[in-house]
Amino acid sequence: MKFSVEVDAALKANKPVVALESTIISHGLPKPRNLEVALEVEKIVRENGATPATIAIIDGEICVGLDSDQLNRIANDDSVIKASTRDLAILAATKKCAATTVAATAHIAAMAKIPVFATGGLGGVHRGDGFDESADLRALSITPIIIVCAGVKSILNVPATLERLETLAVPVLGYKTNKFPGFFLTDSGYSLEYRVDSPKEIAAIWHERKNVATSDSAVIVTNPVEKQLDPALHDKLLKDGMKAADDQKVIGKDVTPFLLEYFHRVSEGKTLDVNVDIIKANSKLAAEIAVAL
Numbered sequence: 001m002k003f004s005v006e007v008d009a010a011l012k013a014n015k016p017v018v019a020l021e022s023t024i025i026s027h028g029l030p031k032p033r034n035l036e037v038a039l040e041v042e043k044i045v046r047e048n049g050a051t052p053a054t055i056a057i058i059d060g061e062i063c064v065g066l067d068s069d070q071l072n073r074i075a076n077d078d079s080v081i082k083a084s085t086r087d088l089a090i091l092a093a094t095k096k097c098a099a100t101t102v103a104a105t106a107h108i109a110a111m112a113k114i115p116v117f118a119t120g121g122l123g124g125v126h127r128g129d130g131f132d133e134s135a136d137l138r139a140l141s142i143t144p145i146i147i148v149c150a151g152v153k154s155i156l157n158v159p160a161t162l163e164r165l166e167t168l169a170v171p172v173l174g175y176k177t178n179k180f181p182g183f184f185l186t187d188s189g190y191s192l193e194y195r196v197d198s199p200k201e202i203a204a205i206w207h208e209r210k211n212v213a214t215s216d217s218a219v220i221v222t223n224p225v226e227k228q229l230d231p232a233l234h235d236k237l238l239k240d241g242m243k244a245a246d247d248q249k250v251i252g253k254d255v256t257p258f259l260l261e262y263f264h265r266v267s268e269g270k271t272l273d274v275n276v277d278i279i280k281a282n283s284k285l286a287a288e289i290a291v292a293l
Contacts, residue, residue: 001112004065010051011113016290018045019064019109019117019145022056024279025071026080026099027257028120029272030264035075037276041283045118048287053114055105057083060095064112074099082257084135103139106147106218115206115293116146118286120279121183122220124152124161126255127242133164140218141168146206148221148286150278151181151188155238155259158188165220172220173202175285181224184234184263184274192222199285199292206293223285225278229271237263237271 003011010017025038042052053065056074063070074080074097083091083098085107091098100108102119109117123134134156140147152161162180165172174180174192182188196202202221209215241262250258263271 001062001064001108003112004053004063004067006051007053007065016050016287016293017053017114017116018050018283018286018290019105019112019114020045020052020054020283021102021105021117021119022054022066022074022099023082023101023105024120025054025074027082028260029275030261031076033272033276035071037279038071038075041118041279044280044283045287048284048291050116050287050290052283053109053112055100055108057088057091057096057098057100059097060092062088062092062108064108064114073097085139086135101136102147102149103135106136106139106143106145110143110145115144116148116286116290118148118279118283120150120275120282121153122147122149122151122161123256124156124158125164127155127157132252133161137161137164137168137170140165140170140220142216143218144215146202146219146221146286146289148175148223148282148289150183150225150282151222152183153256154182154184154188154234155242155256158182158190162190168217169214170217170220171205172222173205175202175221175223177222177224179224181222183278184225184229184271185231186224186228196221199288202289203292221285221289223282225274226281227274227277229267229274233267233270237266240266
């Protein structure tokens with residue numbers, strides 16, 4: 001594992017650090033907006049008192065914190081693949097480059113002793129027969145980290161995902177809300193048991209978990225987007241996008257990037273703007289939580 005100079009210095013000085021995933025750069029946003037947003041998000045984390053640690057695999061090496069050349073490579077090299085935890089050893093052995101998913105980023109951040117991670121939306125249970133689910137869910141059940149997100153992507157089966165998180169004993173908190181957000185939407189239609197209204201409350205919950213021996217899993221902090229996508233437009237995009245994916249036989253881990261690209265293209269950039277707002281807001285909150293810890 002290789003740390004950037006900035007991240008290494010922050011960790012050694014016990015200063016707040018926020019982990020950031022790289023799949024949103026390589027597969028979640030179009031060029032050149034992807035690199036612009038990556039740099040903006042790192043700036044937001046710094047402005048709010050923490051050090052950003054964007055995580056990726058470069059030539060088989062886990063990198064925690066990327067320099068400008070590495071960020072450029074993740075953003076612009078079409079050979080960069082999307083990697084989950086199962087892929088890490090294979091990538092290390094074959095010396096390949098990859099952007100890390102939520103599962104892989106959380107795993108690496110926990111290895112690096114970084115307790116806070118900001119992302120856009122979580123993976124979850126896919127629509128259909130219920131047997132297809134993201135590796136994110138199991139990873140979060142065994143990874144001690146605070147993950148700030150805008151709920152699960154609305155292209156997924158939201159109630160099944162919430163049930164799965166309950167089964168896996170992963171706590172889900174609503175930040176200034178009692179509603180579970182649906183990524184592009186502030187309210188997925190499902191309620192949350194627990195609401196928190198400040199980074200200090202989240203920090204207190206994080207520290208108390210050690211006292212009750214429940215500190216082996218993640219804590220999910222859901223942060224609804226301030227300006228949601230028009231719900232009618234969202235529902236039409238979702239219906240038409242799912243049909244397009246089915247018609248083109250898009251399956252597995254390719255579904256999410258396919259649908260996000262479809263949403264961005266057909267909405268003429270409206271969903272892209274919401275997506276960017278989400279990751280910026282979550283990075284800001286994650287930095288505030290890291291400082292509160």
